[in-house]
Amino acid sequence: MSIKPNTELKSNAPSGDLQTKWQRHRFEMKRVNPANKRKFNVIVVGTGLAGGAAAATLGELGYNVKSFCVQDSARRAHSIAAQGGINAAKNYPNDGDSVYNLFYDTIKGGDYRSRESNVHRLAEVSNNIIDQCVAQGVPFAREYGGLLDNRSFGGAQVSRTFYARGQTGQQLLLGAYSALMRQVNKGTVKMYTRYEMLDLVTVDGVARGITTRNLVNGEVESFAADAVVLATGGYGNLFFLSTNAMGSNATAAWRCHKKGAFFANPCYTQIHPTCIPVSGDYQSKLTLMSESLRNDGRVWVPKESSKGKNPVDIPESERDYYLERIYPSFGNLVPRDVASRQAKFRVDENNGVGATGVAVYLDFKEAIGRLGKDAVSAKYGNLFQMYEKISGENPYETPMKIFPAVHYTMGGLWVDYNLQSTIPGLHVLGEANFSDHGANRLGASALMQGLADGYFVIPYTLGHYLGSTALAPVDENHDAFKASVMAVKAQEEKLFNIKGEKTVDDFHRQLGKIMWENVGMSRSKETLTKAIEEIPKLKEEFWQNVRVPDDRNVKNAEIEKAGRVADFLELGELMARDALEREESCGGHFREEHQTPENEAKRDDENFCHVGAWEHNSAGWTRHQEELEFENVKLVTRSYK
Amino acid sequence: MGNDNSTEMTIHLKIWKQDGPGKKGEFISHEAKGLSSEMSFLEMLDVVNEDLVRLNQRPIEFDHDCREGICGTCSMVINGEAHGPDKEITTCQLHMRKFKDGDTITVEPFRAKAFPIIRDLVVDRSSFDRVIESGGYVSVNTGGAQDANSLPINKPDSDLAFEAATCIGCGACVASCKNASASLFVSAKLAHLSFLPQGKIEQDARTLAMVRQMDTEGFGACTNTEACEAACPKGISVENISRMNRQFLKASIKER
Ligand SMILES: Cc1cc2nc3c(=O)[nH]c(=O)nc-3n(C[C@H](O)[C@H](O)[C@H](O)COP(=O)(O)OP(=O)(O)OC[C@H]3O[C@@H](n4cnc5c(N)ncnc54)[C@H](O)[C@@H]3O)c2cc1C
Numbered sequence: 001m002s003i004k005p006n007t008e009l010k011s012n013a014p015s016g017d018l019q020t021k022w023q024r025h026r027f028e029m030k031r032v033n034p035a036n037k038r039k040f041n042v043i044v045v046g047t048g049l050a051g052g053a054a055a056a057t058l059g060e061l062g063y064n065v066k067s068f069c070v071q072d073s074a075r076r077a078h079s080i081a082a083q084g085g086i087n088a089a090k091n092y093p094n095d096g097d098s099v100y101n102l103f104y105d106t107i108k109g110g111d112y113r114s115r116e117s118n119v120h121r122l123a124e125v126s127n128n129i130i131d132q133c134v135a136q137g138v139p140f141a142r143e144y145g146g147l148l149d150n151r152s153f154g155g156a157q158v159s160r161t162f163y164a165r166g167q168t169g170q171q172l173l174l175g176a177y178s179a180l181m182r183q184v185n186k187g188t189v190k191m192y193t194r195y196e197m198l199d200l201v202t203v204d205g206v207a208r209g210i211t212t213r214n215l216v217n218g219e220v221e222s223f224a225a226d227a228v229v230l231a232t233g234g235y236g237n238l239f240f241l242s243t244n245a246m247g248s249n250a251t252a253a254w255r256c257h258k259k260g261a262f263f264a265n266p267c268y269t270q271i272h273p274t275c276i277p278v279s280g281d282y283q284s285k286l287t288l289m290s291e292s293l294r295n296d297g298r299v300w301v302p303k304e305s306s307k308g309k310n311p312v313d314i315p316e317s318e319r320d321y322y323l324e325r326i327y328p329s330f331g332n333l334v335p336r337d338v339a340s341r342q343a344k345f346r347v348d349e350n351n352g353v354g355a356t357g358v359a360v361y362l363d364f365k366e367a368i369g370r371l372g373k374d375a376v377s378a379k380y381g382n383l384f385q386m387y388e389k390i391s392g393e394n395p396y397e398t399p400m401k402i403f404p405a406v407h408y409t410m411g412g413l414w415v416d417y418n419l420q421s422t423i424p425g426l427h428v429l430g431e432a433n434f435s436d437h438g439a440n441r442l443g444a445s446a447l448m449q450g451l452a453d454g455y456f457v458i459p460y461t462l463g464h465y466l467g468s469t470a471l472a473p474v475d476e477n478h479d480a481f482k483a484s485v486m487a488v489k490a491q492e493e494k495l496f497n498i499k500g501e502k503t504v505d506d507f508h509r510q511l512g513k514i515m516w517e518n519v520g521m522s523r524s525k526e527t528l529t530k531a532i533e534e535i536p537k538l539k540e541e542f543w544q545n546v547r548v549p550d551d552r553n554v555k556n557a558e559i560e561k562a563g564r565v566a567d568f569l570e571l572g573e574l575m576a577r578d579a580l581e582r583e584e585s586c587g588g589h590f591r592e593e594h595q596t597p598e599n600e601a602k603r604d605d606e607n608f609c610h611v612g613a614w615e616h617n618s619a620g621w622t623r624h625q626e627e628l629e630f631e632n633v634k635l636v637t638r639s640y641k
Numbered sequence: 642m643g644n645d646n647s648t649e650m651t652i653h654l655k656i657w658k659q660d661g662p663g664k665k666g667e668f669i670s671h672e673a674k675g676l677s678s679e680m681s682f683l684e685m686l687d688v689v690n691e692d693l694v695r696l697n698q699r700p701i702e703f704d705h706d707c708r709e710g711i712c713g714t715c716s717m718v719i720n721g722e723a724h725g726p727d728k729e730i731t732t733c734q735l736h737m738r739k740f741k742d743g744d745t746i747t748v749e750p751f752r753a754k755a756f757p758i759i760r761d762l763v764v765d766r767s768s769f770d771r772v773i774e775s776g777g778y779v780s781v782n783t784g785g786a787q788d789a790n791s792l793p794i795n796k797p798d799s800d801l802a803f804e805a806a807t808c809i810g811c812g813a814c815v816a817s818c819k820n821a822s823a824s825l826f827v828s829a830k831l832a833h834l835s836f837l838p839q840g841k842i843e844q845d846a847r848t849l850a851m852v853r854q855m856d857t858e859g860f861g862a863c864t865n866t867e868a869c870e871a872a873c874p875k876g877i878s879v880e881n882i883s884r885m886n887r888q889f890l891k892a893s894i895k896e897r
């Protein structure tokens with residue numbers, strides 16, 4: 001294998017028959033002899049589903065693994081918060097599902113902006129994931145006969161979603177975490193919790209380690225390795241308000257980008273239709289109400305004559321179940337981008353509900369009548385409780401109020417079929433990469449992708465890299481490591497020394513507002529140009545006027561946040577630029593200039609059937625393209641009517 | 642929105658401030674004005690911290706992440722109760738509407754010998770990780786697992802395993818126990834795995850290893866006060882503890 005950067009964006013997927021690609025690739029890849037594996041040092045950053053699964057599996061194989069996360073325990077990675085479920089093509093309900101079906105739905109759901117080869121592999125290994133998790137003791141929901149239960153998620157007409165009440169992410173992550181802790185016990189994995197990666201170290205253009213800040217005592221240090229695996233999650237928090245955990249950030253990925261890794265499709269953002277609406281200026285995050293609720297909940301707004309009335313008093317004839325009306329075949333289970341946009345349209349038309357009019361109803365009355373309160377509670381009890389705690393209202397009695405919120409980022413570091421970035425030796429997994437969801441991710445497929453990448457892809461492809469690449473030995477005394485430590489310390493010093501007037505959160509909130517208004521659910525040339533003007537100004541002000549209090553050598557949340565917001569301020573601009581370049585609407589990217597008369601997204605396959613991948617350089621950025629070739633699926637207009 | 646009932650509040654805070662591990666800590670007083678009853682408790686602390694930064698003082702460090710009751714990161718003792726005055730919630734799910742305008746609220750870290758304080762309200766709970774490391778898993782490698790449905794599991798057992806597995810590992814059980822015992826945490830993990838056929842095989846070894854590691858970490862003994870169950874945000878039952886004790890006894894007899 002060559003050790004040159006992959007700036008030509010070669011997918012490195014084998015050609016030929018789709019169904020056997022992965023099998024053939026596995027056969028052809030180089031392997032590392034079992035006895036030699038322990039001679040290789042691998043750094044895995046992130047302990048979510050992707051990183052946790054990767055570190056555990058690489059440890060099992062015998063590699064010498066160092067695993068890093070910012071939380072105080074690997075078990076607390078943001079994946080823990082996933083609620084609704086994980087897809088697999090098991091076809092247990094016998095409703096006609098298959099690997100090809102799951103592949104097809106995922107490609108279509110992504111609005112034909114993902115790579116066929118990657119998505120097919122994802123669908124293929126989905127079944128192994130369920131088997132693996134059950135073997136670990138993940139307590140998925142079961143039927144009375146003792147077999148696994150399934151439910152439906154948006155964008156699919158089959159029931160293929162496995163779940164553990166409303167805590168699927170928690171149970172899957174605890175499975176991966178336990179596998180990881182087993183390896184820690186065996187000595188193959190060493191954990192570094194409360195460590196934040198702040199730089200990627202490259203030697204001769206190859207990823208050879210990372211520089212971190214110890215979040216307890218502020219110490220900046222480096223770690224050398226033979227390969228770096230990045231699984232640091234998504235960047236939805238750029239918008240300030242999102243459903244992501246407070247600590248989710250783009251920093252690790254962004255610092256890799258600045259070291260040469262191309263960033264793909266940064267503008268593809270998923271706005272989730274069912275979240276608890278904003279209640280005040282002090283709001284720190286938004287809470288998701290799982291998509292699974294749309295299995296039984298019906299979305300509506302009052303018709304003109306019943307506006308402003310108490311929802312329980314509004315008769316059926318006065319309710320507009322607009323998703324069922326517009327999309328009779330998918331109804332409330334249309335994909336997320338479609339459901340979100342329709343909610344926005346209702347609010348824009350002044351048909352929203354609640355005190356500020358920025359919400360729609362999600363109603364369980366019909367389901368409670370049909371199934372009984374107990375059955376509804378068994379399925380969604382913890383979500384209903386969560387809603388009640390936050391809103392102070394009882395969803396068994398009055399419909400939930402919901403509104404879309406930033407939830408997931410399909411964009412991320414560009415990777416090839418082997419999950420390797422444009423930098424040799426840097427592999428990127430999970431939400432941090434761009435690979436499988438195109439312009440829109442279907443529900444229950446992020447957990448599937450994270451675990452697929454971590455358990456079933458990287459263990460092979462990393463072996464291929466290590467087995468086929470001649471790496472000179474380097475350690476932390478190499479100049480590249482020393483320079484990296486100095487650069488990280490210098491940035492920190494600079495932040496402390498500004499001693500300005502505004503808090504880090506002041507800037508973050510301001511950035512979020514610019515993004516939500518201009519690079520949010522719908523975008524236009526006008527709004528994007530505005531964002532591209534405003535964000536660099538805000539960035540400049542940040543570097544002159546932010547106040548980072550306290551000391552460097554202690555637990556200090558403000559310096560942690562300051563570094564992350566500094567990166568968000570750059571990535572935000574790139575998102576706007578990417579959205580401006582993409583003169584079409586597809587999936588979560590909706591350009592007002594490109595829509596059908598029925599306000600549906602209008603793709604431009606002629607000019608934009610490609611991945612936009614951005615290279616960071618002294619002039620700013622250069623946009624590159626990876627053309628997407630569809631050999632198996634015919635590109636058609638996505639229809640859920 | 643859901644929150645059409647917002648009222649303004651002033652709260653007198655008494656918060657634990659401690660500069661670092663092993664340093665002497667103390668309660669500091671702070672008056673928080675202009676709060677909304679619809680804020681979460683952590684949003685109230687965000688407001689306080691931003692005010693402190695604007696006043697050129699250092700903010701209070703506290704742990705948090707998901708802010709929706711699932712990651713188990715947030716960890717405060719509020720008015721003497723782990724996670725504060727409400728049933729089955731975490732600190733991040735507590736809302737200011739639970740308090741009255743003008744109230745005084747005391748905020749402390751989770752305190753236990755096995756949870757040393759890092760700074761202010763932030764504690765080190767890595768002892769929990771080491772307990773899991775000692776045996777809290779099924780020993781299977783990735784790959785080669787049989788078809789998931791070839792192992793039917795009866796629903797009642799599966800549900801019990803799930804109930805125990807919902808533990809978020811926050812440590813409220815330890816913080817609320819006068820002996821700082823981790824029995825609820827450890828027994829929940831043991832119960833999760835021993836209700837399932839996959840986990841039964843290693844049950845004895847796992848029980849012995851995890852209970853012993855719990856002792857090594859310096860957690861206290863259980864004296865059945867059941868304070869842990871009352872404080873647990875996930876309502877994990879103390880029945881798990883009796884089950885653990887029985888299993889431990891059986892396993893240690895077999896061991897001899
Ligand atoms: C509320 C919610 C519900 C969801 N529900 C579902 C669902 O039902 N089904 C589904 O398929 N998907 C769901 N998703 C999406 C899914 O949970 C995520 O996309 C997925 O869990 C991401 O996993 P990951 O392993 O890529 O990253 P994460 O779980 O985000 O993990 C990132 C890891 O990287 C570490 N890290 C980050 N930066 C650094 C750094 N600089 N240095 C060191 N470590 C770092 C973190 O500590 C963490 O360990 C949901 C998302 C949300 C927000």
Ligand code: FES
Nearest residue numbers: 706708713715733
């Ligand atoms: S912050 Fe996650 S449980 Fe409170």
